[in-house]
Amino acid sequence: MEIRIVKQILEWNEDVSSDIIKELDEKKVCLINLMGSPGAGKTSLIKKLIEALKDRYRIGIIEGDVAGQIDAETIEALGIPVVQLQTDGACHIEALSIQNILPMFDTGDLDVLIVENIGNLVCPAEFNIGEDFRITVLSVPEGDDKVVKYPLMFRATDALVINKSDVLPYFDFDPDRVRRDERDVNPDAPVFAVSSRTGEGIGEFADWLDRRIAYKLSNGHVLRKPIFSE
Amino acid sequence: MEIRIVKQILEWNEDVSSDIIKELDEKKVCLINLMGSPGAGKTSLIKKLIEALKDRYRIGIIEGDVAGQIDAETIEALGIPVVQLQTDGACHIEALSIQNILPMFDTGDLDVLIVENIGNLVCPAEFNIGEDFRITVLSVPEGDDKVVKYPLMFRATDALVINKSDVLPYFDFDPDRVRRDERDVNPDAPVFAVSSRTGEGIGEFADWLDRRIAYKLSNGHVLRKPIFSE
Numbered sequence: 001m002e003i004r005i006v007k008q009i010l011e012w013n014e015d016v017s018s019d020i021i022k023e024l025d026e027k028k029v030c031l032i033n034l035m036g037s038p039g040a041g042k043t044s045l046i047k048k049l050i051e052a053l054k055d056r057y058r059i060g061i062i063e064g065d066v067a068g069q070i071d072a073e074t075i076e077a078l079g080i081p082v083v084q085l086q087t088d089g090a091c092h093i094e095a096l097s098i099q100n101i102l103p104m105f106d107t108g109d110l111d112v113l114i115v116e117n118i119g120n121l122v123c124p125a126e127f128n129i130g131e132d133f134r135i136t137v138l139s140v141p142e143g144d145d146k147v148v149k150y151p152l153m154f155r156a157t158d159a160l161v162i163n164k165s166d167v168l169p170y171f172d173f174d175p176d177r178v179r180r181d182e183r184d185v186n187p188d189a190p191v192f193a194v195s196s197r198t199g200e201g202i203g204e205f206a207d208w209l210d211r212r213i214a215y216k217l218s219n220g221h222v223l224r225k226p227i228f229s230e
Numbered sequence: 231m232e233i234r235i236v237k238q239i240l241e242w243n244e245d246v247s248s249d250i251i252k253e254l255d256e257k258k259v260c261l262i263n264l265m266g267s268p269g270a271g272k273t274s275l276i277k278k279l280i281e282a283l284k285d286r287y288r289i290g291i292i293e294g295d296v297a298g299q300i301d302a303e304t305i306e307a308l309g310i311p312v313v314q315l316q317t318d319g320a321c322h323i324e325a326l327s328i329q330n331i332l333p334m335f336d337t338g339d340l341d342v343l344i345v346e347n348i349g350n351l352v353c354p355a356e357f358n359i360g361e362d363f364r365i366t367v368l369s370v371p372e373g374d375d376k377v378v379k380y381p382l383m384f385r386a387t388d389a390l391v392i393n394k395s396d397v398l399p400y401f402d403f404d405p406d407r408v409r410r411d412e413r414d415v416n417p418d419a420p421v422f423a424v425s426s427r428t429g430e431g432i433g434e435f436a437d438w439l440d441r442r443i444a445y446k447l448s449n450g451h452v453l454r455k456p457i458f459s460e
Contacts, residue, residue, distance in 0.1 A: 037268045038351045038380060039372025066352060068378050089382055091321060091352035119379070120352055121268045122296060122321035141371030141394065142269025148298050149349070150268060152319055164371065170397050 016095035020102070020130025021221045027107045030216045031098075031115065032209075033129055035153065036137030037146075038119030041163040043071045044196035045137060046114055050080055052206035057111040057213060062101055064093045064118050071116060081105060092123035095130055112213055121150040125157075132216045133158035135209075140164045144173045147181035155185045158212075159192065161205060166195040246325035250332070250360025251451045257337045260446045261328075261345065262439075263359055265383065266367030267376075268349030271393040273301045274426035275367060276344055280310055282436035287341040287443060292331055294323045294348050301346060311335060322353035325360055342443055351380040355387075362446045363388035365439075370394045374403045377411035385415045388442075389422065391435060396425040 024031055036042050043063075050059055061082040063071040072084035083101050085093060093115065105113065115131070117124040136157035138146055141164060147154045154160065160182050162175055179191050190208060194201035216222065254261055266272050273293075280289055291312040293301040302314035313331050315323060323345065335343065345361070347354040366387035368376055371394060377384045384390065390412050392405055409421050420438060424431035446452065 037349070037372075038376055039267065039369075065379055067381050070375055070378065089352070089356070091350070118352065119267070120321070120350055122319070122348065122350055123353065126319070139269075139371065141369065141397070142267075145300055146268055148300065149295055151297050167371070167397070167400050170400055 014095070014128065016099050017128035017130045020095060020099055023102065024130065025220045028217055029107050029110050030112045030213045031131045032112065033115050033117060033131035033134045034137065035117045035124045035134065035157070036119065037121050037139070037142055040119065040137040040139040040142065041196045042116050042119070042137050043074055045161065045163060045194070046075065046116060047078065048196050048199065048202045049114070049206060049209065050078055052202060053112070053210060056210065058109055060105050060110045060113045062098065062113065062115045064116055066118060087118060091118055091120050092127050093117050093129055094127055098129045111217060121146065121153045125153040132221055133212060135159050135161060137161045137163050138178065140167050140171050140173045144177045147178060147185060151185050154182055157186065157189055159190050159208065162191065162193045163196055165193045165200060166198045244325070244358065246329050247358035247360045250325060250329055253332065254360065255450045258447055259337050259340050260342045260443045261361045262342065263345050263347060263361035263364045264367065265347045265354045265364065265387070266349065267351050267369070267372055270349065270367045270369040270372065271426045272346050272349070272367050273304055275391065275393060275424070276305065276346060277308065278426050278429060278432045279344070279436060279439065280308055282432060283342070283440060286440065288339055290335050290340045290343045292328065292343065292345045294346055296320070296348060317348060321348055321350050322357050323347050323359055324357055328359045341447060351376065351383045355383040362451055363442060365389050365391060367391045367393050368408065370397050370401050370403045374407045377408060377415060381415050384412055387416065387419055389420050389438065392421065392423045393426055395423045395430060396428045
């Protein structure tokens with residue numbers, strides 16, 4: 001399978017996000033926006049989710065990176081359709097880029113499209129890309145103070161995944177503090193502790209994801225609460 | 231000591247950076263821009279640098295965060311003058327904010343001012359803040375592929391610090407790969423492996439920093455190569 005590479009157009013339109021939602025509702029595709037710091041383990045998590053969900057759903061991936069195509073190569077090796085989006089320095093993915101990429105997938109043959117956003121705890125949270133829901137990944141080595149320090153990212157997500165739980169013994173990281181802080185800014189979002197390396201906790205998270213995807217595919221887009229409301 | 235909090239004005243001017251350089255040359259203050267991912271250990275590294283350099287230089291700190299003041303409290307507890315800059319959601323620090331903050335320090339009583347930028351491997355690299363030099367921190371848990379994935383940050387820096395080297399045994403991280411990748415994009419930048427937790431490697435890095443600071447204080451600002459030149 002060939003990896004296609006798209007350069008992001010630096011012209012952005014919030015309305016495009018609504019158009020994408022309409023288009024994917026018609027085509028019955030669930031769009032997931034996966035966000036987190038550089039090195040939080042987003043690609044490794046996607047690999048585990050593909051393993052867990054590929055028998056139930058036809059999955060496609062959009063790999064967002066500032067440069068390069070390492071992540072797309074990783075996914076392509078699994079035989080999953082993937083497009084590498086290069087933002088050429090931009091710190092987030094814009095809805096227009098997703099709209100331009102959609103025709104590159106045979107969306108009639110897709111149930112789930114996962115977008116791996118740029119590694120960044122700030123800007124991606126400010127840009128809707130037509131997603132049905134958002135997942136934020138926080139890894140143990142980043143520290144347990146990140147919800148307080150980057151509140152928008154954690155307020156604007158539908159689920160928080162604490163990744164790299166296998167290295168908890170080597171870091172001063174209190175998962176209960178993260179759960180408490182997350183409940184403060186975003187009481188509805190479930191928090192999952194997983195390790196993409198050992199597979200620990202992936203089952204529970206994949207089950208939640210499975211239910212959310214199934215719901216969307218039966219009922220269409222579920223309006224998220226506005227990101228910036230307090 | 232009271233922690234002062236400044237809200238970043240979202241109006242930015244590249245020329246301000248040059249004004250800051252002139253002002254700090256006159257006042258003989260060395261401005262250091264410290265950048266890296268969320269959770270890379272920037273604040274812990276600053277604490278170690280304060281320990282190593284405080285007998286030779288009078289140090290001040292500007293703590294940049296999207297929200298909160300956790301990091302400023304950490305520094306303030308060391309008896310070091312600190313201002314907390316809150317960007318209110320913005321993903322990088324702008325030169326105007328630094329210019330507005332400078333009068334809050336008694337710059338006549340300062341030799342070194344370290345700015346801890348927002349945790350972000352993308353945007354901060356695009357904004358000069360009047361710094362004499364830049365330091366980029368990459369921590370082991372983030373992975374050894376970051377130079378390739380976020381090239382501007384690693385091209386635009388004057389030194390690369392690989393932090394959290396104490397957890398190398400628990401991660402698939404090849405420091406030689408990082409050194410090679412860094413040499414490819416930025417052949418002049420030295421690479422230091424340190425642990426802010428154990429103190430390993432801090433001495434060598436602090437010695438380099440000491441020489442750079444001393445040079446600047448004797449000779450004035452040394453023009454960095456333009457960031458975006460290829």
